[in-house]
Amino acid sequence: MDYDPQELEARWRERWAEEGRYEADPVGADDPDTAAEEDATFITVPYPYPSGGMHIGHARTYTVPDVYARYRRQQGDNVLFPIAWHVTGTPIIGAVERLKKGEEEQLSVLRDTYNVSEDTLADLETPMGYARHFIEQHYKKGMKNLGLSIDWRREFTTNDDRYSQFITWQYETLRDRGLLEKGLHPVKYCTNEKQPVTTHDLLEGEEAEFQEYTLVRFGHGDTVVPMATLRPETVRGVTNAYIDPDADYVIADVDGEEWFVSAPAVEKLQLQGHDVTPKRTVAGEHLVGERVTNPITGEEVVVLPADFVDAENATGVVMSVPAHSPDDYVALQEAKADDERLREYGIDPDEVEEIEPVPILSIEGYGDIPAKTAVEEAGIESSADPALEEATKELYNSEFHSGRLNDEYGEFAGEIVEDVRGRFRDAYRDEGAFGTMQEFSEEVVCRCGGDVVVAEQDTWFLRYNDEAWKQKAHDVVSRMEAIPENTRGEYDHTIDWLNEWPCIRNYGLGTRLPWDDEFVIEPLSDSTIYMAYYTIAHRLDEIPVEDLDREFFDALFYGADAVEDPDERALELRAEWLYWYPVTYRFSANDLISNHLTFYLFHHAELFGEAQWPAGIVIMGMGLLEGEKMSSSKGHVVLPGAAIDEYGADTVRFFLLNSAEPWQDYDWRAEQVESVQTQLERFWNRAQDVVDDPGPEERPDLATADRWLLSRLQRTVATVTEAMEGSETRTASQAAFYDFEEDLRWYRRRTDRSRPAARWTLREVLETRLRLLAPFVPFLTNELHEQLTGTPAEDAPWPEVDDDLLDRGIEAAETQIERLVDDIQGIRQSLQNADEDVPEADPDRIRVTVAADWKHDVFGTVADLGADQGAVMGEVMQDPDLRERGNAVNDLVGELIEFARGRDDDELDALAGLDEQDAYERAADFLGREFDAEIVVQKEGEDVEARKQAVPFRPAIELEAE
Secondary structure, three states: OOOOHHHHHHHHHHHHHHHOOOOOOOOOOOOOOOOOOOOEEEEEOOOOOOOOOOOHHHHHHHHHHHHHHHHHHHOOOEEEOOOOEOOOEOHHHHHHHHHHOOOHHHHHHHHHHOOOOHHHHHHHOOHHHHHHHHHHHHHHHHHHHHOOOOOHHHOOEOOOHHHHHHHHHHHHHHHHOOOEEEEEEEEEEEOOOOEEEOHHHEEEOOOOOEEEEEEEEEEEOOEEEEEEEOOHHHHHHOOEEEEOOOOEEEEEEEOOEEEEEEHHHHHHHHHOOOOEEEEEEEEHHHOOOOEEEOOOOOOEEEEEEOOOOOOOOOOOEEEEOOOOOHHHHHHHHHHHOOHHHHHHOOOOHHHHHOOOOOOOEEOOOOOOOHHHHHHHHOOOOOOOOOHHHHHHHHHHHHHHHHOEEOHHHHHHOOOEHHHHHHHHHHHHHHHOOEEEEEEEOOOOEEOOOOEEEEEEEEEEEEEOOOHHHHHHHHHHHHHOEEEOHHHHHHHHHHHHHOOEEEOEEOOOEOOEEOOEEEEEEOOOOOOOOHHHHHOOHHHHOOOOHHHOOHHHHHHHHHOHHHOOOOOHHHHHHHHHHHHHOOOOEEEEEHHHOOOHHHHHHHHHHHHOOHHHOOOEEEEEOOEEEOOEEOEOOOOEOOOHHHHHHHHOHHHHHHHHHHOOOOOOOEEEOHHHHHHHHHHHHHHHHHHHHHHHOOOOOOOOOOOHHHHHHHHHHHHHHHHHHHHHHOOOHHHHHHHHHHHHHHHHHHHHHHOOOOOHHHHHHHHHHHHHHHHHHOOOOHHHHHHHHHHHHOOOHHHOOOOOOOHHHOOHHHHHHHHHHHHHHHHHHHHHHHHHOOOOOOHHHOOOEEEEEEOOHHHHHHHHHHHHHOOOHHHHHHHHOOOHHHHHHOHHHHHHHHHHHHHHOOOOHHHHHHHHOOOHHHHHHHOHHHHHHHHOOEEEEEEOEOOEOHHHOOEOOEOEEEEEOO
16 A cells, blocks of 8 residues: 555544544543542643744644644543634734735735635735634644644634633732732833734844833033933943934923934833923934033033944933943044044044043953953954954943942942942932933834834733732742753743733734723733633533623632632533643743743732642744744745645654754754655555564564564653653654664564564564654554554554563673674775775675673673772772783773763663673674674684784674685
């Protein structure tokens, strides 16, 4: 039977759908107060946001948890793996608006990337019509084609009325518990949409953080020229300022004062609570050559022209501290060297030449002018040198942690910057010399294309800064399983720095704020506990929306005692919720630790009891396409449908799962995918040979090679099982498929496969491997397992290690034979590569000399005592015969310790018990066939020349030609 993945996979999809194969219902959970059964496994993954189609990166996101779900089912668990659709927010609305406007880029993505036909475009001109198209035609279709084992009864969208009632319950509860408040708060604000946005709405700058700048209020006559800095303590070291002479600046009335700021700063200041009225616009050149007054020292400093000033950042005018900023130091040297440009702006070069750095602190390891030291030691000669950024960063860090302010700082003198910066800033802010401005750490752009700035908004926010709430979230982290383990600290770090989180938007899809329906709960804030909704979603359709009130959900999640007159329907649903909860594993992206995943922990910690807190989170990496980041908006994607049509779903799955561990980034490369397809086809064809001739039903007497392969199979089962328990899909699939193929290749070489025992062994191996591989390639394995046994692989139990088939001794012997073959081949190859013909390159006889018994005795001591040369020597030198051998024993011990290092005790014990000569003699016929030569096995001793110099497990080898 030929391998036709499209035909085979279509058959199994239809069969699964007809059977409702993955619809999971509680077993034995009639009591609503009964905790979840031990065999219940609940797996979730972030629900898709269908503002575009599903690409191959999404395919991996959803296939990794599917593999774990399938694995747990074979382990006997009752597994729930649901999916839903996230339509909250504005991206879908924005996409619809761009479509209706006929924007060519949007039309191109729809037509060319996602193959939306012209007659279908009209159906996409409403938000839910748009969402439904991509849900049904891309995500849902793609997930089914991939063979994801999802319970489709439980799907919903976040725009459903019943789901909104669930979110309403959550937010009323949080408000009543004092964890939701209203007040001014810095938010990400889209200047195009005129409303707050969140990380999920961003096209660029997803990792950007709020930075609070100090505005140093320099003066130019009666005009304030504010300059933003993150290092307010350096104000006494300012020697000059810089401005972009060609950028637009504004003279404006700000809170009753005249200010000089960049044009982009006007809107930022307005959004951050300032009363701003622009008066007139001027070029930056207006201020070049002018002097501005330092509010702390009273000194005047000159404003120089500089192309490196970004007028988009903060106020667009920057102060220069060349003694403590390598950037500023180099810029000043370059300004001094450019007399022509200075004269162009009417600046006297001699005046600039006289500017000298002013040190304001001392720091060990640097000279009087730390920036000068940093620049010279790094060999930096221009502002274009890439090393300048690192030198600046290193000096900033050193000064912050160990720089002590000079005497002119008065009450702050002698203090370390780290300890004094905040107090220094606050003191001068109170005096009116400093102000404050919020800015991002990098450029931020909304998905709509608008610039995103920091704005102060009167908004409802979640109080993630509440200490009691933070402690609960930390408790969740301490109890849950974090995969990989090194991510655990990232959750704690995020919990620590999270402050108030604005949770509403002015408009968009989603649930209205219950007590103020002018606002919508934003996307990240409505997706914190939707996992609980999965457990009941398929049963809520029977209940009228108006009945799903606060008391209904209180009874559902807190039990009959939580309300005066509990709804029996809620208590019935409670039984199902308790059966499935907590979430066993949530599979999610690494970049969501800083928001969604930590919010998930916060809300579960507060709203549910400890028994329902998340049990584990598995982090997943990012996907690349031919070495570049995938991008739906740029059309740089591979659609799962096209990949499945070309390669088959099993090939797509296996490549995605085997290319990297879930938390590692992976790269979709067509050439490698084609290789996987070829390997699966080869696997199928070899399996057909076993299906056609499976050998005897009863186990016959097994040869050594059979017992070796079956022992290797048990080790593979153990490796794959351990890896699957840790969600290490690459390790598991590599061991079950590629690594064991190496064992099979050796087995085919070693034995006559027509033997009944060999046919029985190959059948046993195939059946076990099909069950190990079933989570990864379910279509192929189900088909082959059913052909072989009459039962699909997914219905067969997960293999367990059969200790009776484990044989370390046989494995050790076979490993030595493999090594011997490699060594002989290596010697032959060296002789064949000689400049002259060497007859021994094609030997008639191969003489294998095994190490003498005393050498094996020494190895036995190494195996017992480990890699401690002193202890081993102390032991072996108690033997008079060994003591007489002197340096030879010492040299041998060193060599054997190196050989033993890194091997576990079981392997060393097996080697110590191995009769090496007997192993080679039993393999002599095989070795003779391999090399078409007579094989002579002998042992060092009286009848063998001492020059052979064999050591244990590395026999001396001689090739002889007659």
